Amino acid sequence: MIKLFKKIIKKILQIKSPDNFHSNENISNLVGKKIVQNIKINKTITEFNDNKFIFVLQPTLSYSGPQTDIDKKIFEGSKYYKKINMHEEFNKYYNCVKKSLNNTDNFNQDNFLDLSNIFINKHEQFFIDSVHVGDKGQKEIAEEIGKKIISIENKETVI
Numbered sequence: 117m118i119k120l121f122k123k124i125i126k127k128i129l130q131i132k133s134p135d136n137f138h139s140n141e142n143i144s145n146l147v148g149k150k151i152v153q154n155i156k157i158n159k160t161i162t163e164f165n166d167n168k169f170i171f172v173l174q175p176t177l178s179y180s181g182p183q184t185d186i187d188k189k190i191f192e193g194s195k196y197y198k199k200i201n202m203h204e205e206f207n208k209y210y211n212c213v214k215k216s217l218n219n220t221d222n223f224n225q226d227n228f229l230d231l232s233n234i235f236i237n238k239h240e241q242f243f244i245d246s247v248h249v250g251d252k253g254q255k256e257i258a259e260e261i262g263k264k265i266i267s268i269e270n271k272e273t274v275i
Contacts, residue, residue, distance in 0.1 A: 144205045148212025155217070159227065168268065172229045172261060173213065175253070177246040178206040179232050184241050194246040203246075226271070229264050231257060 155171050162169040182188040195203055210232060217223045217230075234256060235242045242253035249257065 142208060144208035145212050148209040148216065151209070151213055152216040155213075159223075169227050170229055170261075170264060170268075171217070171223070171227060172257075173210075173217075173232050174247075175231050175234045175242070175249065175257070176206065176210070177243045178203040179210045180234075180236050183235060183237070183239050186241055187243055190243060190246055226268050229261065231260055234260065 159169045159171070177187055177191055177194075182191040191203070195201060214230060214232065217228050235253070240252060242249050242256070244250045
């Protein structure tokens with residue numbers, strides 16, 4: 117058991133950490149890098165234990181933008197916090213995560229599912245606040261995750 121633990125720790129330590137968190141770099145990019153680092157750690161541990169890893173980037177009102185009148189009210193009500201444009205900062209961090217995962221050798225179509233734009237151009241009420249979806253949104257997300265799992269399982273059956 118100790119050998120196994122040491123092996124996992126060694127692999128995790130190989131994952132590059134973001135540079136000094138207190139640098140002059142935009143905080144959104146630093147948060148994005150830290151999130152990506154955590155995703156890679158989770159992927160490493162999951163695969164080390166012979167399990168499949170799929171990271172799902174969830175939709176948010178900040179990233180996809182308001183589609184309904186209620187969305188617009190939620191969006192405007194959650195736009196600023198202590199004079200910081202939260203939607204702008206959130207979009208920077210999401211873009212950093214998406215770019216990093218799309219440009220990483222370890223992530224491909226089988227283990228990264230980007231649902232950040234799933235509700236764009238759908239004029240139904242999916243969000244209950246700027247980051248959480250209601251029943252209708254959960255159903256659509258679950259259907260997409262199910263399709264992804266079936267797609268991966270079908271590929272493995274063919275091999």
